[in-house]
Amino acid sequence: MKPALAAAALAVGLWAFAALSLLSLADWPGLPWRAESLGIDQILLTHGLMPRGAVALLAGACLGLAGALMQAVLRNPLADPSTLGTAAGAQLALVAATIFAPAALANGALPVALAGALAVTLPVLAIGARRGFAPVTVTIAGMLAGMLCAAVATALTLAQGHYLLSLVIWNGGALSQQDWSGARNLALALLPALALAALLARPLMVLSLGAEAARGLGLSLAPLRAGAILLAVALSALVSAEVGLVGFVGLAAPAIARAMGARSLKARLLLSPLAGALVLSLADGVLLTLKALGGPSLSTGAMTGLIGGPLLLWLLPRMAAQVPPGAEAGDGRSYRTAHPRRVLALLLSGVVALSLLTLFGGRGPEGWGVIPAALQGTFLPLRATTITAALAAGALLAGSGAVLQRLTANPMAAPEVLGVTGGAALGYAATVFLIPAPGPLALALGSGLGGALALTALTALALRADLAPARLLLAGLAIGAFASSVLAAIMASSDPRAWVVLGWLAGSTAQVTPTGAAMLAAFALIFLVALIAAARWLEILPLGAPVSRALGLPLTPLRLTLILSAGLATGAASLLVGPVSFIGLMAPQLARGLGLVRAASFVTGSWLIGALLMCIAAFGARTATFPYDLPLGLVATLVGAPWLFLTLLRSTAA
């Protein structure tokens, strides 16, 4: 309790500092505040800072309550408006409405945001329902949906001719206010929401025993789930509509409430809004103080990640295993192909055919067709370089995803999810800022080391729990959010070197040299050979640490070696495609969907699928908005995510 009080005092103090440095207490106006009779600074206080403080408290409380409700009803400590795709759905709806139907926003942003949030959350939960709401499945589906929404929103902005597409990813989460309407809207929603949550508390408590036991006690699950989810989605949509994308608060608040000693569900539902309000106020207070001291002005959404990431990492060891054992038992039987060699041969011929097709075919000034003989000498080497680099990057990402999934026995593990790409991005940024005019090799090493460092930190944190999936995921999310917040803070600085990082974040093959592409391809081939050589290890590792140890695997050095190589491979690939592509998550999932189960065929299949996906993405990036190139990482996400969704749906239907 004491740290919570201290944090509350700090939040109040930070806000007060910002307010007092704007205007000394003696000049604070008395009620009623009429803008006509106030000075500029007084108006800034009463219509800017004061409502802003209130909005921070209220929005934080809304997100905290939404997160607590989602976690309770799904029995999933990872559930939160950002991991279920809710916030991203609302954001996409707002972007789309702004561009295509501004009139729809006339009645306020809430209906649009709510529609978007529901349109994303409901399919995600439909997939989850087929597997008994297994936490890992729900989180995969939700994060995928979120990525897809973010990618579409970026593409929409790009199509409108705004070239700062990366900024779209970081946008939102600005708490600045002009009047009290935002605070009023949030307060009017929060009060009835709290009352409803209080009504739901007891049934949710019964549900916490598990679906079967709850049914046995006479609870009808469907209306309870629908009601709680609807309430949480509405709260999240409201926050999206009022202040934009504020991540992490919904995830962190219930965890903080638990750490503050909220054992029972009722206490957690009550404390989570308080914790959320505290986190967001603290984050905003820090920003206000920075600004008052003449520092840069950052978006609060970035700041919550900056605080929330390390906070979660600190909380992790204190959290008992909260995923109920057997919660993943609904995962169903895996499909296994009878002819893995045939599938691999098919994939290989697909990669070769597609490479040749995209090498010679494409879109030119005269439309679609094969490249004319006269232009071949000029363009083929350029295209070959791009295609080789894309193939290699896809294969590397997919290969490291496959290794991580085997290492952690967790279908959700991937360099992107585990914060490796975030670490790689930080490594890249650090290289750009520390070394004057770094060469490609220095950049590759920098991002590779960053990725490996993130993975090592993650492993050190999670190793105590023998890489328990839920803990690992939380730690990965925390590292990823931390990295993206640091990057967002770098973006917000007006240093010209930030533009180098910005250009890279979107991922582009434009700067690849033939030597670089050849080196990347060589690395990818070596990686594949190493993976196949390690197949027997990768076969045993998913059976868990006790069995691996009993069979005589040198567990600690083996884990470290695999983690390090996955980190380096990811870092090298991210150099080309940027930190977010999700090929590393998608390709192994697809390989599994094709029935490639045994380690050797699984890693080879993932490797090939990664190359294939990235080849398609490179083609799309080159042709979709001809003559302008789209960022490769963005197209890769757009290409792979729907495919992965289908795989998830199909494998759950079996």
Next chain:
Amino acid sequence: MSLFSLADVSFDVPGRRLIDHLSLEIAEGAVTALVGRNGSGKSTLLKLIAGQNRPASGRIAHAGRALADWPPRDLARQIAYLPQVTPVAEGIRLAELVALGRYPWRGALGRFRPEDHAAVSDAMQRCGLRPLADRLVDTLSGGERQRGWIAMMLAQGARTLLLDEPTSALDIAHQVEVLGLVQTMSRETGLSAVIVLHDVNLAARYCDRVVALDGGRLALDGPVRDLMTPEALARVYGLPMEVVPRSGYPFAVPL
């Protein structure tokens, strides 16, 4: 030489001492039951002698050599360990699971030789799993799966089997089958086994020796018939029990 010798071994988890200055010899060539109340440290002791956990203090030796001095694969050729909860083996066929037991002999890259195939097929034969060889492990029943894992241990070719409550998920027929298999192997080939068991009557029926723990300390160590007296049972379980002879074996019944 004794199979395992423990000298003044302790093991802690934060806030609790699970094994408390334990010194013990476990005999070779016998089936030893490891019994005690819930939380008495049975599974912890088994994990310690399996090399899964390192003791906080004290020394554990296998065949006269400290456990820490054994290279992992050499140790795996000597000792096979089955955890209490067997992991989910997603998408693996039974024969492939059993073949994983040959890892200690062939390592990451070594080719399978005829003797490896023979060991795998012999292990499947012994466990009566031949007809199931091509089934996916996750489609097997609980008893079949448990036998599959035991077949993997047999394929490992280790002279010592360590089993953590191998019968807890099995019906009575499969319990008898699994324990009978271990007993037969021990009688025929001189295999040693240490089995954590909850059922004293199964222990009396299938084991030669018994080690009983209470609060991480030794409560009893001797031939299994030493356990089957009302006094010993009361000491180990804290429950008054009666021992009656039934079809040639002592049988314990709570009073």
